[in-house]
Amino acid sequence: MHELAPIARTLADYRARRLRFRRYLKRAAVAVILRDSGQGAQVLLALRAHREGDPWSGDMAFPGGRVDAADEASASRAACRETQEEVGLRITREHGIGRLNDRLTLDHRRRAPMVVSPFVYRLEQRITPVLNHEIAATRWLSLAWLNEPVNRQTMRWRVGRASLPMPCYDCGDGQRLWGLTLAMLDELCGLVR
Incomplete structure (x- = not known):
């Protein structure tokens, strides 16, 4: 079982890779929110609402979004702000227990590179999320469930005419966890095994 206290200790010592050129690209940030439960540590996932023009419609994802001027170029501030806007959870840097590696991806609006920075937070109290129009639902998944190889599957991802096999988890009700x-x-999960 994955307990949250050892995860926090591991993340405190972990030095995530920060892409040096990130300040020259569009940036986004996500909040990886963990809590303790009877099944060990759980992670909060948001089901993105189906919206015209949103390339992430219907995906399971972390709360988060673009770093904008209001965030004063701080990706962690953007993760906190977006989390409050999307799921109504007020988190601050004080809830932070670490970060994961920056990820280089594609800004679908401009077809240009974008850096996504994931920040890990600990949620102490039980809070009922209040969803905005971007989020259809939330769910908590056990890290132990994610570490069971039998739960891992493969899906087909269509890109133009190509169909690529991609690893995923079927979370039920047609909800898949995959990609970034x-x-x-x-x-x-690799850090806490």
Whole structure:
């Protein structure tokens, strides 16, 4: 079982890779929110609402979004702000227990590179999320469940005419966890094994 206290200790010693050129690219940040439960540590995932023009519609993801002027170029501030806007959870840097590696991805709006920075937070109290229009639902997944190889599957991802096999988790009700969010969770689970 994955307990939150040893995860926090591991993250305190972990030196995540920060892409040096990130300040020259568009940036986004996500909040990887953990809590203790009877099944060990759980992570909060948000089901993105179906919206026209949103390339992440229907995906399971972490709360988060673009770093904008209001964040004063601070990715961790952006993660906190976006979390409050999307799921109604007020987190601050004081709730932070670490960060994961920066990820280089594609800004779908401009077809240009973008850096996503994941920050890990600890949620102490039970809070009922209050969702905005960008989020259809939330769910807590056990890190232990994610570490069971039998739960890992493969899906087909269509890119133009190509169909690529991609690792995923079927979370039920047609909800799949895959892509960048899965890569971040794999990094987290790899650290705490």
